[in-house]
Amino acid sequence: MSNIPSELKYATSHEWVRQEGNGVVTVGITEHAQDLLGDMVFVELPDVDDEISTGDDVAVAESVKAASDIYAPISGKVIEVNEDLEDSPELVNSDAFGAGWLFKVQLADEAELDALLDAEGYENSIDED
Amino acid sequence: MTNKTVLHAKHIEAGAKLVDFHGWEMPINYGSQIEEHHAVRTDAGMFDVSHMTIVDIKGSDAKAYLRRLVINDVAKLEVAGKALYTGMLNNEGGVIDDLIIYFFTETYYRLVVNSATRVKDLAWMNEQASGFDITITERPEFGMIAVQGPQAKAKVATLLTLEQTQAVEGMKPFFGVQAGDLFIATTGYTGENGYEIVVPEDQAADLWQKLLDAGVAPCGLGARDTLRLEAGMNLYGLDMDETVSPLAANMAWTISWEPTDRDFIGREVLTAQKAAGDQPKLVGLVFEEKGVLRTGLKVITPFGEGIITSGTFSPTLGHSIAMARVPRSVSLGDTVEVEMRKKLVNVKVIKASFVRNGKKVF
Numbered sequence: 001m002s003n004i005p006s007e008l009k010y011a012t013s014h015e016w017v018r019q020e021g022n023g024v025v026t027v028g029i030t031e032h033a034q035d036l037l038g039d040m041v042f043v044e045l046p047d048v049d050d051e052i053s054t055g056d057d058v059a060v061a062e063s064v065k066a067a068s069d070i071y072a073p074i075s076g077k078v079i080e081v082n083e084d085l086e087d088s089p090e091l092v093n094s095d096a097f098g099a100g101w102l103f104k105v106q107l108a109d110e111a112e113l114d115a116l117l118d119a120e121g122y123e124n125s126i127d128e129d
Numbered sequence: 130m131t132n133k134t135v136l137h138a139k140h141i142e143a144g145a146k147l148v149d150f151h152g153w154e155m156p157i158n159y160g161s162q163i164e165e166h167h168a169v170r171t172d173a174g175m176f177d178v179s180h181m182t183i184v185d186i187k188g189s190d191a192k193a194y195l196r197r198l199v200i201n202d203v204a205k206l207e208v209a210g211k212a213l214y215t216g217m218l219n220n221e222g223g224v225i226d227d228l229i230i231y232f233f234t235e236t237y238y239r240l241v242v243n244s245a246t247r248v249k250d251l252a253w254m255n256e257q258a259s260g261f262d263i264t265i266t267e268r269p270e271f272g273m274i275a276v277q278g279p280q281a282k283a284k285v286a287t288l289l290t291l292e293q294t295q296a297v298e299g300m301k302p303f304f305g306v307q308a309g310d311l312f313i314a315t316t317g318y319t320g321e322n323g324y325e326i327v328v329p330e331d332q333a334a335d336l337w338q339k340l341l342d343a344g345v346a347p348c349g350l351g352a353r354d355t356l357r358l359e360a361g362m363n364l365y366g367l368d369m370d371e372t373v374s375p376l377a378a379n380m381a382w383t384i385s386w387e388p389t390d391r392d393f394i395g396r397e398v399l400t401a402q403k404a405a406g407d408q409p410k411l412v413g414l415v416f417e418e419k420g421v422l423r424t425g426l427k428v429i430t431p432f433g434e435g436i437i438t439s440g441t442f443s444p445t446l447g448h449s450i451a452m453a454r455v456p457r458s459v460s461l462g463d464t465v466e467v468e469m470r471k472k473l474v475n476v477k478v479i480k481a482s483f484v485r486n487g488k489k490v491f
């Protein structure tokens with residue numbers, strides 16, 4: 001079974017969200033998701049200052065096997081993207097919850113976080129897949 | 130029903146991720162398919178190819194039978210152990226399968242055909258056998274391990290007996306020799322040096338373990354696909370099938386037109402196709418920007434549309450490559466367009482060969 005940290009929030013589309021304080025969150029894809037996709041070869045990220053809304057396809061994770069859309073798990077403004085992924089997309093495989101993070105968002109509405117799954121809820125959603 | 134090779138337990142032991150491959154439960158990777166790919170390009174890796182089908186053809190008409198069955202001419206094989214890559218066509222000139230034929234004597238040949246096509250291949254071979262004095266015998270009692278990479282031969286050498294070492298010494302590419310219990314061939318599907326080793330089932334796990342201990346990396350079907358595609362080698366079912374002429378699949382070099390009186394299956398159709406010059410062709414595509422050319426994507430050229438038959442990310446080159454079937458008027462060096470994720474991108478047309486012996490070849 002994949003590692004699912006309990007301090008994070010999750011979307012059923014396999015993104016994770018970490019609260020960094022001051023209404024900022026970090027977004028990535030889960031270990032389960034990277035395991036399904038296999039070796040990552042390109043990661044296309046949104047641009048800094050992009051306004052994104054929950055459910056938008058905002059990034060693409062392209063693995064040896066397939067290209068997969070990544071959806072915004074929350075709404076807000078992109079304030080930083082993980083530039084290390086340009087040269088090292090494999091960080092998403094080796095450290096999905098850490099160095100493989102994708103982008104940071106200044107939330108439009110912190111209450112949106114309540115709509116996301118907790119670790120247990122995400123684990124149940126994977127089991128239903 | 131899922132088949133398992135004799136090495137199945139060894140794959141589980143090595144942490145393989147297993148997938149269904151045409152009815153066989155096979156390793157797709159043992160962690161990272163890109164690392165496995167690099168192991169083969171820079172050192173040595175091994176693949177369980179025990180699912181492939183070995184068929185021995187024996188009898189006084191073995192040579193005559195194969196001269197009819199396949200598009201290359203086994204009469205060219207005169208040295209014991211010499212191998213030949215070729216195709217087997219249906220009456221309409223479509224490729225039933227591609228295969229390797231090893232020559233032992235004019236009354237004894239060994240064929241290695243694809244596992245996914247095993248049932249139809251054997252049915253076709255048996256149907257064509259009428260009137261020939263031959264026996265067609267499948268050899269499922271063997272496992273097969275492909276050991277590939279610049280260090281593959283040296284690492285295998287540490288495991289061989291003196292007799293086996295002598296048997297393989299100086300063996301040229303595309304040969305096979307029975308050496309003790311092992312049939313060792315200088316063939317492969319990666320564009321690297323190495324061996325394909327046919328081993329009695331009860332010794333297969335032991336050989337696999339010894340290769341592991343010698344530092345050979347276990348590699349799955351994922352790496353096998355990126356390696357063969359970099360090498361420009363066709364995959365049956367993607368790059369060609371029963372509806373595709375060998376002329377449209379980069380297999381013209383495997384057709385022996387001479388002597389003109391050899392009546393191989395599909396000859397008439399191919400002769401007409403060649404005269405008409407209207408068959409599409411299989412070329413290589415290179416895309417050096419972000420994004421991966423995928424199987425099935427449309428190719429747009431000034432001469433009409435084509436299709437990507439196999440596309441992937443090339444771990445050796447760091448960008449995407451593909452094989453595509455395009456109109457014959459498209460030239461090497463041309464730029465054509467591919468429809469990728471709702472946008473058109475420019476890709477370069479080259480010969481379908483990208484990497485050999487660890488090096489870029491275009």
